[in-house]
Amino acid sequence: MVEQLQSLRGMVDLLPAATARWQALETTARDHFRRAGVHEIRTPLLEATELFARGIGEATDVVGKEMYSFVDRGDRPCTLRPEGTAGVVRAALQHGLLSQGPQRLWYGGPMFRYERPQGGRQRQFHQIGLEFLGFADPRSDVEAIAIAWDLLAALGLGDLTLEINSLGTPDDRRRYRERLVAWLEQHHDALDGDSQQRLTTNPLRILDSKNPDTQRLLIEAPQLIDSLEDSSRDRFEQVLAGLAELAIPTVRNPRLVRGLDYYGHTAFEITSGALGAQATVCGGGRYDGLVEQLGGPATACIGWALGLERLLILQERSGTTAAAPPPDVYLVNQGDGAGALALRLARQLRQAGLAVELDLSGAGFGKQLKRADRSGARWAVLLGDREAAAGLAQLKDLQGDGGEGPATVPLADLAARLLPAGG
Ligand code: ATP
Ligand code: MG
Numbered sequence: 001m002v003e004q005l006q007s008l009r010g011m012v013d014l015l016p017a018a019t020a021r022w023q024a025l026e027t028t029a030r031d032h033f034r035r036a037g038v039h040e041i042r043t044p045l046l047e048a049t050e051l052f053a054r055g056i057g058e059a060t061d062v063v064g065k066e067m068y069s070f071v072d073r074g075d076r077p078c079t080l081r082p083e084g085t086a087g088v089v090r091a092a093l094q095h096g097l098l099s100q101g102p103q104r105l106w107y108g109g110p111m112f113r114y115e116r117p118q119g120g121r122q123r124q125f126h127q128i129g130l131e132f133l134g135f136a137d138p139r140s141d142v143e144a145i146a147i148a149w150d151l152l153a154a155l156g157l158g159d160l161t162l163e164i165n166s167l168g169t170p171d172d173r174r175r176y177r178e179r180l181v182a183w184l185e186q187h188h189d190a191l192d193g194d195s196q197q198r199l200t201t202n203p204l205r206i207l208d209s210k211n212p213d214t215q216r217l218l219i220e221a222p223q224l225i226d227s228l229e230d231s232s233r234d235r236f237e238q239v240l241a242g243l244a245e246l247a248i249p250t251v252r253n254p255r256l257v258r259g260l261d262y263y264g265h266t267a268f269e270i271t272s273g274a275l276g277a278q279a280t281v282c283g284g285g286r287y288d289g290l291v292e293q294l295g296g297p298a299t300a301c302i303g304w305a306l307g308l309e310r311l312l313i314l315q316e317r318s319g320t321t322a323a324a325p326p327p328d329v330y331l332v333n334q335g336d337g338a339g340a341l342a343l344r345l346a347r348q349l350r351q352a353g354l355a356v357e358l359d360l361s362g363a364g365f366g367k368q369l370k371r372a373d374r375s376g377a378r379w380a381v382l383l384g385d386r387e388a389a390a391g392l393a394q395l396k397d398l399q400g401d402g403g404e405g406p407a408t409v410p411l412a413d414l415a416a417r418l419l420p421a422g423g
Helices: 016-035 049-056 061-066 085-094 138-154 170-186 193-201 203-208 212-218 230-245 308-317 336-351 365-375 385-390 411-418
Strands: 046-048 068-071 077-080 103-112 124-133 161-166 264-271 280-286 301-307 329-334 356-358 379-384 392-397 407-410
Touching (some): 016 103, 016 308, 046 049, 046 085, 049 077, 049 085, 085 103, 085 124, 085 301, 124 138, 124 308, 138 230, 138 264, 138 280, 161 230, 170 193, 170 203, 193 203, 203 212, 301 308, 329 336, 329 365, 336 356, 336 379, 336 385, 365 379, 379 385, 385 392
Parallel strands (some): 329 356, 329 379
Antiparallel strands (some): 046 077, 068 077, 103 124, 264 280, 280 301, 392 407
């Protein structure tokens, strides 16, 4: 026996039983973005490593320890994208999109992070994300967040919390970092090991520590909001007021910082208590410095990303389901002439807009009819050599009460007979 191969750790197959739900989700998202005037962009899964090192920040978890990086055959350092924003900004710059005016973009697809797999955490996972490039007004923060909030509602998810904070300007953060580090140094011994290390590399990230003792300690720590300039604080108040006007409830979280270095001003996460430790479904914020950091002109931006696996877990828990739709027609056929005709007929019916499952087994009529029942199809079309020669088919209504037997229908009339009125 040959040893069977397995998928890599953290890499998950989506089997046919699950894809209907994924497609429903993607359809809802696509339609939602269309109505919001947001256009899709697709960028490569593989980018130069430098894009993420520069864009996300060397001292972040993502760049520091989660990237799938390798050197390709041409000695170029490459990385499977761990997130979507850096690639979208690179593409916008490379193709001069920003010179055509502000851009409202969305993307979807797989992302790769070398993390410890657990519920709601994989090494290949999927995101849908939005990026508003060239939007500075606080109202753009409100609109971007509302689009996320409403999409989650359209997907049938309630009971979500929008946590929000302001990270202010780079100056605000510099000021705050000094205050925070001074305070944390006094409590150095009470910090977990990871946080002690971050004290020198990326102290703001300590606020995001998942260690419960550190979290308890931080309740007393200086808060970012107190280091914000008046203008930053005003801006934050405008965003909060805008959200309140749309009846989107917010919870201020003074310790919410985001994992990526490029964020400033508005930062937010949408969380659900039903997800356990991996509570965040959607995270985002303003990243006014990123375009410049990647070699473009100063450009104000805001965006967010949703994790689809977590979203599907939530949908499952809230009982929202989507089953694969059954075919309209199950095509039963037996005999050489009928078998050949069935191939042609299936094609014709599909061209007419019907979903047709063609039985290829050559089994007896009885067996094929059982399969037709199990398929959930509305109709069975039965084709034997005798019918085939006469240009006829038997038509059986599988969803009827069984009172009426099959009807004999000329093949030429079949499509019209099966298509729903007006369809
Ligand atoms: P977390 O704190 O859970 O690690 P994050 O801050 O790293 O999240 P982001 O970079 O903001 O996550 O990505 C946006 C969303 O993508 C997350 O809110 C989450 O839903 C999803 N996500 C992130 N990493 C993973 C992963 N490894 N597996 C599945 N989903 C993920
Ligand atoms: Mg993470």
